[in-house]
Amino acid sequence: xxxxxxxxxxxxxxxxxxxxxxxxxxxxxxxxxxxxxxxxxxxxxxxxxxxxxxxxxxxxxxxxxxxxxxxxxxxxxxxxxxxxxxxxx
Amino acid sequence: xxxxxxxxxxxxxxxxxxxxxxxxxxxxxxxxxxxxxxxxxxxxxxxxxxxxxxxxxxxxxxxxxxxxxxxxxxxxxxxxxxxxxxxxxxxxxxxxxxxxxxxxxxxxxxxxxxxxxxxxxxxxxxxxxxxxxxxxxxxxxxxxxxxxxxxxxxxxxxxxxxxxxxxxxxxxxxxxxxxxxxxxxxxxxxxxxxxxxxxxxxxxxxxxxxxxxxxxxxxxxxxxxxxxxxxxxxxxxxxxxxxxxxxxxxxxxxxxxxxxxxxxxxxxxxxxxxxxxxxxxxxxxxxxxxxxxxxxxxxxxxxxxxxxxxxxxxxxxxxxxxxxxxxxxxxxxxxxxxxxxxxxxxxxxxxxxxxxxxxxxxxxxxxxxxxxxxxxxxxxxxxxxxxxxxxxxxxx
Numbered sequence: 001x002x003x004x005x006x007x008x009x010x011x012x013x014x015x016x017x018x019x020x021x022x023x024x025x026x027x028x029x030x031x032x033x034x035x036x037x038x039x040x041x042x043x044x045x046x047x048x049x050x051x052x053x054x055x056x057x058x059x060x061x062x063x064x065x066x067x068x069x070x071x072x073x074x075x076x077x078x079x080x081x082x083x084x085x086x087x088x089x
Numbered sequence: 090x091x092x093x094x095x096x097x098x099x100x101x102x103x104x105x106x107x108x109x110x111x112x113x114x115x116x117x118x119x120x121x122x123x124x125x126x127x128x129x130x131x132x133x134x135x136x137x138x139x140x141x142x143x144x145x146x147x148x149x150x151x152x153x154x155x156x157x158x159x160x161x162x163x164x165x166x167x168x169x170x171x172x173x174x175x176x177x178x179x180x181x182x183x184x185x186x187x188x189x190x191x192x193x194x195x196x197x198x199x200x201x202x203x204x205x206x207x208x209x210x211x212x213x214x215x216x217x218x219x220x221x222x223x224x225x226x227x228x229x230x231x232x233x234x235x236x237x238x239x240x241x242x243x244x245x246x247x248x249x250x251x252x253x254x255x256x257x258x259x260x261x262x263x264x265x266x267x268x269x270x271x272x273x274x275x276x277x278x279x280x281x282x283x284x285x286x287x288x289x290x291x292x293x294x295x296x297x298x299x300x301x302x303x304x305x306x307x308x309x310x311x312x313x314x315x316x317x318x319x320x321x322x323x324x325x326x327x328x329x330x331x332x333x334x335x336x337x338x339x340x341x342x343x344x345x346x347x348x349x350x351x352x353x354x355x356x357x358x359x360x361x362x363x364x365x366x367x368x369x370x371x372x373x374x375x376x377x378x379x380x381x382x383x384x385x386x387x388x389x390x391x392x393x394x395x396x397x398x399x400x401x402x403x404x405x406x407x408x409x410x411x412x413x414x415x416x417x418x419x420x421x422x423x424x425x426x427x428x429x430x431x432x433x434x435x436x437x438x439x440x441x442x443x444x445x446x447x448x449x450x451x452x453x454x455x456x457x458x459x460x461x462x463x464x465x466x467x468x469x470x471x472x473x474x475x476x477x478x479x480x481x482x483x484x485x
Binding site: 006007011028030031048068070073075 | 457
């Protein structure tokens with residue numbers, strides 16, 4: 001059984017015009033969120049995205065944007081709400 | 090075990106690099122296995138840490154080194170592909186948070202079996218548990234392992250922080266002279282390294298093509314045999330066992346708050362202002378265990394999506410169980426205590442479960458921000474109100 005996280009929170013967005021259909025993003029996504037539609041990238045199961053940022057980092061054409069970060073409440077609370085700071089060493 | 094014996098035929102191998110690495114060690118004498126080498130080793134560590142020293146007498150080598158491999162770029166340690174007792178004990182300790190941030194191997198190049206210029210290169214982090222998973226997966230295979238400096242953090246977390254990143258990979262390739270060691274120009278990088286490593290930038294900057302390896306090290310040999318990853322190898326799971334192995338760390342996180350609380354209550358208890366009995370404590374202990382162990386284990390089966398909600402529901406069930414067991418009748422006096430339990434225990438469990446988001450494999454930053462904002466203030470309020478009621482109930 002797979003647990004599902006919150007609905008409609010994810011910041012993932014794709015730019016169809018910039019996409020060249022290389023499929024790198026599809027390969028690196030650990031939750032299989034993305035797929036090809038007419039040789040362009042499309043978002044499938046958006047709520048399954050964990051915003052790890054792998055797709056964005058590996059898009060050579062800047063076609064994907066996401067606020068990448070670690071979904072860790074301990075880090076968030078320890079840093080006073082600053083998502084860029086991680087509490088682990 | 091060749092733990093402290095110099096390897097045969099290694100003494101003449103000393104290169105200037107190697108001496109630079111080992112000079113501090115030579116001065117201070119033998120080091121214990123697991124002892125960190127000096128910062129002089131940074132960048133050329135493949136020949137540093139497990140490399141033989143030129144001094145006479147016993148030399149400390151990590152017990153997972155099985156000799157050395159001659160390459161066009163010098164000698165490279167060959168590593169064992171079966172884990173020993175010391176490796177397993179190290180992993181167990183790290184799971185319990187003991188010396189966890191110092192459980193690492195020196196970054197650099199290593200080999201398994203008898204690798205040659207054609208052998209595949211697998212990239213990993215210098216968290217020893219990550220390194221151990223990779224070398225165990227290479228049992229019976231000839232391969233190179235390129236270990237990046239991630240300060241003892243695993244691949245996925247380090248990729249998220251950027252330490253397992255393009256820059257470190259490109260500079261490590263140069264530092265170990267990888268283009269001299271291997272004739273091909275491809276690297277197998279774990280898929281979970283992708284948040285930190287941009288394949289197109291690596292190719293541009295180093296000439297090496299990144300091939301995305303499987304999520305789990307255990308799939309490495311199947312991946313290498315097939316030459317590609319199956320769909321199943323690409324997906325991150327969060328199985329019962331995955332969650333279970335994380336619970337010791339959750340328990341460990343309770344240690345500091347518990348000590349602080351005990352210190353806070355100690356004097357009032359000693360002076361007789363408080364009359365806490367062991368029987369007063371088990372409901373709270375149960376709430377802690379519910380949040381640190383039960384919630385992670387039962388995660389997919391607890392209703393709700395938000396971790397805080399899941400934890401709160403579990404805590405509510407626990408508080409009702411406590412009320413039943415203690416036989417608190419709903420009348421004045423015990424009503425205070427019963428209400429206090431309902432306000433305190435689910436809040437504790439909820440908070441602990443919320444903290445498990447960072448250990449999970451599927452929570453997004455946006456989701457965690459949302460549920461933290463929505464839950465933390467009400468939980469604090471509930472806790473404060475509950476403690477007030479509980480104190481009141483004890484005086485009535």
